[in-house]
Amino acid sequence: MDVRTITRCCEPVLTAPLGEDDAEELASAFKVLADPARLRLMSLVANSPSGEVCACDLVVPLGRSQPTISHHLSVLVDAGLLARERRGKWAWYSMVPEKLAVLCQILAPSASC
Amino acid sequence: MDVRTITRCCEPVLTAPLGEDDAEELASAFKVLADPARLRLMSLVANSPSGEVCACDLVVPLGRSQPTISHHLSVLVDAGLLARERRGKWAWYSMVPEKLAVLCQILAPSASC
DNA sequence: GATTCGTATTGACGAGCATCAATCTATCTG
DNA sequence: CAGATAGATTGATGCTCGTCAATACGAATC
Numbered sequence: 534m535d536v537r538t539i540t541r542c543c544e545p546v547l548t549a550p551l552g553e554d555d556a557e558e559l560a561s562a563f564k565v566l567a568d569p570a571r572l573r574l575m576s577l578v579a580n581s582p583s584g585e586v587c588a589c590d591l592v593v594p595l596g597r598s599q600p601t602i603s604h605h606l607s608v609l610v611d612a613g614l615l616a617r618e619r620r621g622k623w624a625w626y627s628m629v630p631e632k633l634a635v636l637c638q639i640l641a642p643s644a645s646c
Numbered sequence: 647m648d649v650r651t652i653t654r655c656c657e658p659v660l661t662a663p664l665g666e667d668d669a670e671e672l673a674s675a676f677k678v679l680a681d682p683a684r685l686r687l688m689s690l691v692a693n694s695p696s697g698e699v700c701a702c703d704l705v706v707p708l709g710r711s712q713p714t715i716s717h718h719l720s721v722l723v724d725a726g727l728l729a730r731e732r733r734g735k736w737a738w739y740s741m742v743p744e745k746l747a748v749l750c751q752i753l754a755p756s757a758s759c
Numbered sequence: 760g761a762t763t764c765g766t767a768t769t770g771a772c773g774a775g776c777a778t779c780a781a782t783c784t785a786t787c788t789g
Numbered sequence: 790c791a792g793a794t795a796g797a798t799t800g801a802t803g804c805t806c807g808t809c810a811a812t813a814c815g816a817a818t819c
Contacts, residue, residue, distance in 0.1 A: 551689035553709070556682035564680040566753075568807075569669035576664035589765065596666070598809050603767055605807090622765045622816055637750040640679075681777075702795065711779050716797055718777090735786050735795045 562636060565612040570595055571605050578615060578626050585618075585627040675749060678725040683708060684718050691728060691739050698731075698740040 551559070565571060573595060578586050592602050606626060609615040613632045618625045664672070678684060686708060691699045705715050719739060722728040726745045731738045 548693065549689070550693050551686050553682060553686070556685045556689070559685055560680050560682040563676050564806095567673050567677040567680040569666060569673040570807080572669040572672055573664050573666070576662075576669070580661065580663050587765095597807090599766075600768080600810080601808055607767080619766090619816095624766065633753045637753050640746045640750050677776095683777080700795095710777090712796075713780080713798080714778055720797080732785095732796090737796060 559639065562612065565608060565614065566636075568605070570597060570601070571609055574602070574605055574609060574626075575614065575628070579628050579630075585625045588624045588626065591626075672752065675725065678721060678727065679749075681718070683710060683714070684722055687715070687718055687722060687739075688727065688741070692741050692743075698738045701737045701739065704739075 574591060577591060577594065588602065588606060591606075592599050595602055597605075606615065606617070606624075610617050610626075613629055615626050616629050618627070687704060690704060690707065701715065701719060704719075705712050708715055710718075719728065719730070719737075723730045723739075726742055729740050729742050731740070
């Protein structure tokens, strides 16, 4: 199972025993969400009217250093939860909402489909 | 926001900016899921025909020591994801599926409701 | 080309946690 | 009560990771 490639609805992991490899992979996906700074970053991007946010506008509201913000943004991009686009000196980030829905469906398929 | 007390549907955190305290709490909830041993334990309980599993039947399939299994089960119970019932010498565990659905709805409200 | 500015990377430090061995607690059975 | 068994707790260890200071990279401007 590759969490990052699952796209169709209703792939309920909790309706079949989970092997060690699959569990490791799914745990890695949740690990990305298990950090308050990353959740706040996603929240700020998700609530931007334009649908994207400049990295330069994320350091102050988060209250962390610039390298820390850059690190968390990279983790979110690597996980496929955010998309990065460079424009000149600035980096703009936008949501990839499908990834969240996939994790949701894995957890609670009965609630979604 | 108290993740463990939210019961109604559609409480989309990602449609409103997330404060540091709320983010910390939500991150803690995901941290519980961000471990392969705990995911496998939940998977085994969720797939039990009787709806409950004796702790004595979880040590061997997980391939971890008895104290480690006991530790993870306690974490899951404390998070409200599993319920524990003692019967004599044995401890039986069952799912509390509502908690998973709550996390799902927080993440991807549009997919569920 | 030199400077400036935004972002990414590197290295180091400290906290948190998954794990196990040893021990303790509780319950059942002679 | 004594022994046995299931589960929880304690203490220690090693690893992961969030964080920051310092630095490197890249693009725009002069």
